[in-house]
Amino acid sequence: MWVFSKKKMYSLRKSKHYLIQTYHLYKKKKYKLPVDTRIEIEASLTALQNAILQKDRPLADRLAKEAQGFGLTCLKKGSFDYFRDVVIGVFIALIIALLIRQMWFELYEIPSGSMRPTFKEKDRLIVSKTDFGINIPLKTKHLYFDPDLIKRNSIVIFTGENMDIYDVDTMYFYLFPGKKQYIKRLIGKPGDTLYFYGGQIYGIDKDGKDITQELQLTSLKQIEHIPFINFQRKVELSHKNNNSLIFYQMNEPVAEFNLQKNQAKMLSSVSDFITDYSDLWGFKNFGMARLLNSEELKEFHLKEVPKGVLYLEIKHHPSLQSVQLTKDEYKNVYPKIQLSTSIIALQESHLKALMQNLYTARFVVKNHQVCRYPDTCVGKKAFAPVLAGIPDGCYEFYHGKAYRILWQGMNQELPPSHPLYAYSPQNVQLLFNLGIDWDNRFLKQKKEQRLVPARYAYFRNQDFYLMGAPILKHDDPSLVEFVRKESSSPTPFMDYGPPLLKNGVLDVEFIKKYGLTIPLKMYLVLGDNHAMSSDSRDFGFVPEDNLKGSPSWIFWPPGSRWGRPNQPLYPWLNLPNLIVYSCGAIGLVFCLYRWIQKNKLPIL
Numbered sequence: 338m339w340v341f342s343k344k345k346m347y348s349l350r351k352s353k354h355y356l357i358q359t360y361h362l363y364k365k366k367k368y369k370l371p372v373d374t375r376i377e378i379e380a381s382l383t384a385l386q387n388a389i390l391q392k393d394r395p396l397a398d399r400l401a402k403e404a405q406g407f408g409l410t411c412l413k414k415g416s417f418d419y420f421r422d423v424v425i426g427v428f429i430a431l432i433i434a435l436l437i438r439q440m441w442f443e444l445y446e447i448p449s450g451s452m453r454p455t456f457k458e459k460d461r462l463i464v465s466k467t468d469f470g471i472n473i474p475l476k477t478k479h480l481y482f483d484p485d486l487i488k489r490n491s492i493v494i495f496t497g498e499n500m501d502i503y504d505v506d507t508m509y510f511y512l513f514p515g516k517k518q519y520i521k522r523l524i525g526k527p528g529d530t531l532y533f534y535g536g537q538i539y540g541i542d543k544d545g546k547d548i549t550q551e552l553q554l555t556s557l558k559q560i561e562h563i564p565f566i567n568f569q570r571k572v573e574l575s576h577k578n579n580n581s582l583i584f585y586q587m588n589e590p591v592a593e594f595n596l597q598k599n600q601a602k603m604l605s606s607v608s609d610f611i612t613d614y615s616d617l618w619g620f621k622n623f624g625m626a627r628l629l630n631s632e633e634l635k636e637f638h639l640k641e642v643p644k645g646v647l648y649l650e651i652k653h654h655p656s657l658q659s660v661q662l663t664k665d666e667y668k669n670v671y672p673k674i675q676l677s678t679s680i681i682a683l684q685e686s687h688l689k690a691l692m693q694n695l696y697t698a699r700f701v702v703k704n705h706q707v708c709r710y711p712d713t714c715v716g717k718k719a720f721a722p723v724l725a726g727i728p729d730g731c732y733e734f735y736h737g738k739a740y741r742i743l744w745q746g747m748n749q750e751l752p753p754s755h756p757l758y759a760y761s762p763q764n765v766q767l768l769f770n771l772g773i774d775w776d777n778r779f780l781k782q783k784k785e786q787r788l789v790p791a792r793y794a795y796f797r798n799q800d801f802y803l804m805g806a807p808i809l810k811h812d813d814p815s816l817v818e819f820v821r822k823e824s825s826s827p828t829p830f831m832d833y834g835p836p837l838l839k840n841g842v843l844d845v846e847f848i849k850k851y852g853l854t855i856p857l858k859m860y861l862v863l864g865d866n867h868a869m870s871s872d873s874r875d876f877g878f879v880p881e882d883n884l885k886g887s888p889s890w891i892f893w894p895p896g897s898r899w900g901r902p903n904q905p906l907y908p909w910l911n912l913p914n915l916i917v918y919s920c921g922a923i924g925l926v927f928c929l930y931r932w933i934q935k936n937k938l939p940i941l
Contacts, residue, residue: 627790
């Protein structure tokens with residue numbers, strides 16, 4: 338007889354636990370035991386069951402310890418039994434976790450700054466997988482999908498499978514091969530036609546209805562939208578003609594350059610009305626900007642440029658009129674699209690306005706070297722800028738405020754006395770030109786330089802915008818002089834105005850002629866942080882089957898952004914939610930029923 342300490346008497350509940358545990362061990366080993374041992378165990382367990390039912394605690398205590406002894410002797414699990422139970426348990430847990438993550442909800446960590454300010458690096462989200470469909474686990478398909486549930490300006494999670502995205506492969510639970518998931522704001526639905534002006538988007542749906550109000554939500558007024566990452570994206574040899582190169586924007590073919598004829602033209606598949614590159618979707622309304630000092634300005638040999646503290650170089654109006662094969666700074670040959678250049682002289686007040694509205698990528702300072710996060714700046718970096726006098730740490734600027742990044746993405750606003758706020762034209766130039774890529778190769782090195790900062794300029798209602806802010810108002814003398822000079826240019830960088838009729842109604846015919854039309858079963862997605870986002874401007878439209886869900890809650894870090902993300906709310910009461918939650922409830926009820934049946938007396 339196995340003897341246990343008599344100092345503590347088992348409760349009836351604990352005695353019941355040992356009864357059930359020993360009984361299930363006995364069922365597994367029953368036919369491997371001698372007959373007399375079986376009779377002994379069954380008699381003991383039956384007596385224990387009766388004692389529990391009769392609430393005889395002393396007797397149940399003695400018999401429970403006897404049953405516990407069986408579990409340590411003749412019913413003891415072997416190494417294989419333990420291994421088998423662990424494998425089965427882990428397998429079942431993985432399957433359940435996989436089903437929940439793929440079909441119901443999952444936790445998601447933001448890896449990059451492409452969705453700032455809505456989401457920042459290290460943010461943790463709860464992502465619903467039932468807002469507009471039901472996913473098939475480990476497949477890029479839906480059991481059910483309702484496109485009417487998709488909302489413009491909502492945020493979506495999608496898989497990169499079958500898309501032109503670099504480094505898309507991953508492993509789930511280190512076991513299941515799959516594709517990485519991405520998070521962006523959904524802008525355009527199938528059949529929509531969109532046009533970019535003034536950092537905003539105007540558009541019509543597939544039926545020609547004005548959807549501009551959906552595209553320009555008041556809650557998202559700080560989010561800018563730019564129609565390109567840079568003027569020249571992917572270039573590939575034509576599959577039909579080895580003598581032609583194809584230019585891509587939005588990962589769609591838009592223009593062709595004939596190598597033999599040395600001529601370029603827009604493709605007819607884009608639009609019959611788009612005759613040059615700058616006519617694409619509002620490209621002519623935007624420029625790429627960089628700050629120059631007086632020495633760098635001398636390369637342009639420009640006359641009548643007013644004297645300024647610094648000078649804003651604007652590259653704009655990409656054109657196919659004189660495309661040429663050329664070499665970049667690394668001796669790579671590529672067809673170069675012609676760009677127009679304009680210069681604005683900036684005064685002290687403009688530079689201070691830039692500092693007051695400055696935003697940068699998150700960056701790491703180590704021994705005065707600066708690297709873009711998540712690089713840790715360990716070791717000597719060949720192209721790392723230098724910020725003298727800045728303590729080691731991780732920082733970022735947003736709307737002119739500097740923050741130190743703390744543990745797990747939490748931040749702390751820096752006091753005005755911090756050296757990052759130190760004002761000088763040189764500091765403004767460095768932060769503006771390098772604040773996104775933090776790489777000295779983006780500094781001005783030569784007149785026709787391929788690498789340019791991801792800083793964008795545009796007009797809105799006659800005001801001149803940089804970094805989402807009206808840095809020069811329409812009546813600013815510097816802007817008035819700039820507009821006067823530009824008016825005599827064959828390709829002026831000026832305010833061409835929004836696509837509206839004189840009565841303020843959307844010019845639908847203009848949108849149809851010059852807008853970007855979203856193909857059927859495809860969606861346009863853009864990052865909230867246009868300067869740091871690889872999105873549809875890079876990898877193209879997202880297929881309907883790739884859409885997986887939408888973030889519903891930010892649960893880390895604590896602070897003002899905690900809670901629902903900035904997007905139109907999805908209704909909870911929809912068919913995908915009802916189906917998945919009902920299945921989950923049925924599963925839980927079934928498991929509870931099975932547990933009750935398994936633990937209900939009598940069991941013998």
